[in-house]
Amino acid sequence: MLEIKDLKVKRDNKxxxxxxxxVIKQGEIHALMGPxxxxxxxxxxxxxxxxxxxxxxDSEILIDGKNLSEMTPDQRAMAGLFLAFQYPIEIPGVPxxxxxxxSYNSIMKDRIGESFRPLSPYKxxxxxxxxxxxxxxxxxxxxxxxxxxxxxxxxxxxxxxxxSILEPKYAILDETDSGLDVSALKIVAKGAKKxxxxxxxxxxxxxxxxRILEYLKPSxxxxxxxxxxxxxxxxxxxxSLDQEGYxxx
Amino acid sequence: xxxxxxxxxxxxxxxxxxxxxxxxxxxSSTNKFKMGLNEDVVRNISKLKNEPKWMLDFRLKSYGIFMxxxxxxxxxxxxxxxxxxxxxxVKPSDKQEVSWNDVPDDVKTTFDRLGVPQAERxxxxxxxxxxxxxxxxxxxxxxxxxxxxxxxxxxxxxxxYPEYFEEYFGKIITPADxxxxxxxxxxxxxxxxxxxxxxVSITKPLQAYFRINxxxxxxxxxxxxIADEGSFGHYVEGCSAPVYxxxxxHSAVVEIAVKKGARFRYTTIQNWYSNVYNLVTKRAxxxxxxxxxxxDGNIGSKVTMKYPSVYLMEEGARGEVLxxxxxxxxxxxxxxxxxxxxxxxxxxxxISKSISKKSGRASYRGLVKVSKKATNVKSNxxxxxxxxxxxxxxxxxxxxxxxxxxVKIGHEAxxxxxxxxxxxxxxxxxxxxxxxxALIVNGFIExxxxxxxxxxxxxxxxxxxxxxxxSVG
Numbered sequence: 001m002l003e004i005k006d007l008k009v010k011r012d013n014k015x016x017x018x019x020x021x022x023v024i025k026q027g028e029i030h031a032l033m034g035p036x037x038x039x040x041x042x043x044x045x046x047x048x049x050x051x052x053x054x055x056x057x058d059s060e061i062l063i064d065g066k067n068l069s070e071m072t073p074d075q076r077a078m079a080g081l082f083l084a085f086q087y088p089i090e091i092p093g094v095p096x097x098x099x100x101x102x103s104y105n106s107i108m109k110d111r112i113g114e115s116f117r118p119l120s121p122y123k124x125x126x127x128x129x130x131x132x133x134x135x136x137x138x139x140x141x142x143x144x145x146x147x148x149x150x151x152x153x154x155x156x157x158x159x160x161x162x163x164s165i166l167e168p169k170y171a172i173l174d175e176t177d178s179g180l181d182v183s184a185l186k187i188v189a190k191g192a193k194k195x196x197x198x199x200x201x202x203x204x205x206x207x208x209x210x211r212i213l214e215y216l217k218p219s220x221x222x223x224x225x226x227x228x229x230x231x232x233x234x235x236x237x238x239x240s241l242d243q244e245g246y247x248x249x
Numbered sequence: 250x251x252x253x254x255x256x257x258x259x260x261x262x263x264x265x266x267x268x269x270x271x272x273x274x275x276x277s278s279t280n281k282f283k284m285g286l287n288e289d290v291v292r293n294i295s296k297l298k299n300e301p302k303w304m305l306d307f308r309l310k311s312y313g314i315f316m317x318x319x320x321x322x323x324x325x326x327x328x329x330x331x332x333x334x335x336x337x338x339v340k341p342s343d344k345q346e347v348s349w350n351d352v353p354d355d356v357k358t359t360f361d362r363l364g365v366p367q368a369e370r371x372x373x374x375x376x377x378x379x380x381x382x383x384x385x386x387x388x389x390x391x392x393x394x395x396x397x398x399x400x401x402x403x404x405x406x407x408x409x410y411p412e413y414f415e416e417y418f419g420k421i422i423t424p425a426d427x428x429x430x431x432x433x434x435x436x437x438x439x440x441x442x443x444x445x446x447x448x449v450s451i452t453k454p455l456q457a458y459f460r461i462n463x464x465x466x467x468x469x470x471x472x473x474x475i476a477d478e479g480s481f482g483h484y485v486e487g488c489s490a491p492v493y494x495x496x497x498x499h500s501a502v503v504e505i506a507v508k509k510g511a512r513f514r515y516t517t518i519q520n521w522y523s524n525v526y527n528l529v530t531k532r533a534x535x536x537x538x539x540x541x542x543x544x545d546g547n548i549g550s551k552v553t554m555k556y557p558s559v560y561l562m563e564e565g566a567r568g569e570v571l572x573x574x575x576x577x578x579x580x581x582x583x584x585x586x587x588x589x590x591x592x593x594x595x596x597x598x599x600i601s602k603s604i605s606k607k608s609g610r611a612s613y614r615g616l617v618k619v620s621k622k623a624t625n626v627k628s629n630x631x632x633x634x635x636x637x638x639x640x641x642x643x644x645x646x647x648x649x650x651x652x653x654x655x656v657k658i659g660h661e662a663x664x665x666x667x668x669x670x671x672x673x674x675x676x677x678x679x680x681x682x683x684x685x686x687a688l689i690v691n692g693f694i695e696x697x698x699x700x701x702x703x704x705x706x707x708x709x710x711x712x713x714x715x716x717x718x719x720s721v722g
Binding site: 048051073077082091092093100102103145166 | 668669670671673674675676677678679680681682684685688689691692693694695696
């Protein structure tokens with residue numbers, strides 16, 4: 001269970017989240033909607049442990065009972081959290097495949113323990129190739145550097161590919177739909193849905209649009225306005241927000 | 250084990266104060282000269298080497314120039330150099346007096362972490378002047394001599410092939426070029442001589458690593474390379490393992506002639522111990538349609554001032570410098586490149602990457618010069634600096650002197666800090682801050698690393714990772 005209790009945060013001394021409560025169980029899909037500036041992306045960054053975000057001492061974030069407050073982002077990843085970034089940053093000269101292999105080996109070693117045998121570059125490439133088929137990604141991808149020169153759509157696909165390989169317990173998809181064309185969106189969203197079912201991943205998807213939700217079919221939809229969750233409901237809430245906008249919610 | 254015994258023996262000797270005296274003071278029975286420089290020292294070096302008179306005259310003239318020239322008033326701080334406290338000539342056999350116990354712990358630890366074999370460690374630390382690499386060296390010589398390639402120590406080559414020396418030695422870099430070139434010209438010893446005959450290509454890099462190991466790594470080595478028409482060669486000097494020396498000044502001169510249609514690449518990985526002033530002059534003349542490439546990596550030393558240059562003498566010549574500097578605590582890497590376009594249709598390319606951490610300072614200093622008659626010149630300069638913390642420093646000094654209107658010159662410079670967002674991204678994937686930082690740094694220098702021979706590239710990557718340890722958090 002990912003538990004967020006009374007989450008209040010500041011960034012650059014400005015109060016952004018003003019008391020957010022949210023519980024996500026493994027295998028559940030939740031959607032978080034809301035206007036620009038409501039604090040959605042800040043919530044994502046806070047959960048992952050961004051160093052510039054100041055979290056109130058009264059707030060709590062727990063993963064399966066473990067408190068994340070004092071944890072660095074890498075420790076949170078070990079605890080089972082994953083963030084698909086809204087704007088994945090380019091890291092020039094770092095090979096995508098090698099980065100992901102190092103990442104995979106360190107997370108799996110932490111999860112499985114000393115008995116885990118790190119995957120060789122050859123074995124890891126096989127694993128990555130398998131996962132790429134699901135996302136209909138070209139294998140030449142693996143020869144490239146991390147997000148360097150990727151198109152907007154390629155970056156988003158690469159994020160979901162990472163999620164599929166790292167098999168987190170809880171994943172936040174921060175506007176993964178932006179920058180994807182209609183057919184890529186379908187592949188990515190269906191891929192994420194399948195992963196959630198297969199590995200029992202709890203997903204929090206942040207979006208402005210209903211389209212991605214049509215594939216993900218979240219059971220829970222939350223509306224974040226001005227740093228607080230104004231309304232929570234089922235899938236029908238997403239439909240009414242899509243038709244009527246946030247103001248009338 | 251005999252080795253341990255001998256170490257104990259040295260330890261025992263070191264605990265004896267008389268031995269210590271003998272170790273540090275000049276001993277008239279060997280050829281270690283007294284500290285300091287005067288005309289007699291210069292004469293004695295030449296005499297000991299049994300040199301022709303013209304070389305002695307060259308040395309003496311250079312000594313005069315050295316004495317008359319002022320220290321450079323630009324670049325790095327050289328006030329720590331005391332010319333009176335330097336041994337200008339040490340015979341290789343004297344170097345064996347250094348004991349493994351004298352080697353600083355940080356150097357030993359790095360050897361361990363890099364996995365450098367024991368025999369090489371001892372050589373690199375100055376414990377052994379002779380390194381048993383005869384097999385490797387021998388096979389290299391055989392392969393090359395079949396093609397007519399000459400690869401010798403400079404002293405030996407002077408005796409065997411004086412004609413090349415009369416034509417080129419001291420002509421590409423004259424003693425008056427700068428104070429340290431004058432010093433080297435006066436007291437030079439050791440270094441490499443390479444001649445590649447017309448049309449011969451050497452596919453494997455010539456590695457000074459082995460050749461110098463078998464001779465003597467000098468403080469004032471002098472290298473002369475001639476790549477004859479249509480030939481190709483690659484020379485690699487230095488190694489990424491830390492080179493410990495008790496000497497505080499390293500001042501080399503490297504002269505290269507790349508003849509018509511030839512291509513030569515000279516790669517340096519410099520990792521001197523942190524007490525060394527490394528002041529080196531490197532220059533190549535590139536003739537018609539010739540290509541000269543310098544790959545210059547500077548990791549170690551206290552101060553380095555080095556600007557490999559290419560003089561583009563005739564039409565169609567191309568020059569390239571890839572420069573990489575890592576400035577850690579207490580280090581100033583003042584490095585760059587010089588491209589002098591003296592003929593039409595010549596081109597040059599400079600890529601400089603520097604990394605500074607813990608108050609280290611990396612400066613790029615470059616000169617692009619285009620003469621009046623050099624029309625249709627193309628030159629491109631890219632300088633990227635990466636700062637790992639707020640205390641570190643980087644400067645860029647790009648000089649241009651363009652006397653021709655028909656030129657195309659591009660210059661880009663960037664300074665970036667180790668990106669907080671890049672770190673956050675990598676850490677969110679389970680990488681520790683240290684691993685993430687090393688990954689970013691390795692990515693930053695990748696364009697230069699990929700030009701190195703495989704074993705150097707791997708070792709250098711590993712070395713950068715070691716340098717990065719403890720630099721964050």
